[in-house]
Amino acid sequence: MKAAAVLWGLTFAGAILTTAPAAAECVARAETQSVPLVELYTSEGCSSCPPADRWLSQQVPGKFVPLALHVDYWDYIGWRDRFAQARFSQRQRDMVNRGGGRVVYTPQVMLNGRDFRTWHSAAAFDDAVRKATGRPLQAKLALAVDKKADGWAARLTGEVLPRKGRSEAYLALYENGLSSAVEAGENRGARLQHDFVVREWIGPLPVGADGRIAHRQTFRPRDGIDFTRAGVAAFVQDADSGEVLQAVAIVVANCSS
Template sequence: MASRLTLTLAALGLSALLHPAAADPARAVVELFTSQGCSSCPPADALLAEYSRQPDIVALSLPVNYWDYLGWKDTLAHVAFTERQKAYAHSRKDRQVFTPQMIVNGKKSSIGSDRAEIERAIQATTKGRSALPVAITLSEHNGTLSIAVEETPDTTHRDAEIWVLPVLKSQTVPIERGENRGKTITYANVVRGLNRIGEWHGGSARFEVPLETARKGGDAYVVLLQSTDAERPGVILGAAKGPGF
């Protein structure tokens, strides 16, 4: 006859299967604008890799292309990432664009290798909250990603957009020329595309996108709910990591 302890453990195991543990809610999104041709970027790339291992942080690497003329063309860069970085600068009205630059929660700019400055930016943008203000739940079924955005009682959260970003979780690049010549650098959570899925206006909402789109060029994906400011990226209201992180 099975002991009471055995039966209890079995019941707990069955419960875990039926009700899997929810993912840690995202507390912050950190976006590193970096370049393989930037000699000061490797320490920031290593720091982003550390952040990528924190369950409540969505860490993203967005390689830019404006240092390609220094002698090495960044093999992961995309002009859309350069445009996003410049749009952030216009939204902040400081026009500061540099590498390595970390943007925290779509709002604060920090030197990408300065851990203390980044931590202060996280604290300033979360205002003591343990999670971003709008909850996002992801599910996959029959080749489709479903994105559920919860209604929030905070009436200031309106007019945002849902974005799906394919991500390559790790990519090692030997750099043969330029300022980082001879180095081999491993990049974490490299964004491979920016896909705008739809608009959100404050209530509960559901969006769907083919998984093929969500993962195109990568092996994972993240979802961002981001406010807009004159068609420029603004404060990030919610974020979620897809399976595999």
């Protein structure tokens, strides 16, 4: 997983990562090509989720932004997932509803905000990502992260290209290389490994009537998050349909300090 993260930090599909000389700021730009978002809805209390977790960890995200959102609705079975947040369960429900679905389940993979059930087929997944990256550009994003003494100062700028409807933006702090020794529930006795786990979620953030995006957020160190294994992701989506228009990410550990 460490090797994959390093590769991602150097080039990222249509996004280019640059570091200013003698500065701690990294900038990733997704401005010339569509970069899809892959969301995995998962839980440590779900016996069918570990294969999906391993699948996500094995992906080398050179053409898409992967995020793992742990839901909390399986906690009642007997194991409380320490990475789960109620807001992720709610986002999953909202996204399913926007896509015309009625049932939430785990593991669920969404590609650009739409249910993608054939993720376990490498050929089907690669083809879907290829089509998503080849679609017309709908938004441009630039994500800058400045490593400061009191945390990471993230700055998201960009624009949604002329289109009908409202848009909204999101920022996420994610962490790699996580593991849990599960002591109860459906996965009792297993040690589960996780990557791209969302630890902090900011949004929805407004997009201007003119399509402009400009937001700042400081992610501060706190117990339980190892910033040496973390990164920042951002995306913009259609506020009504939930379709993800553009995504970008930075492995901040690879930036100069």
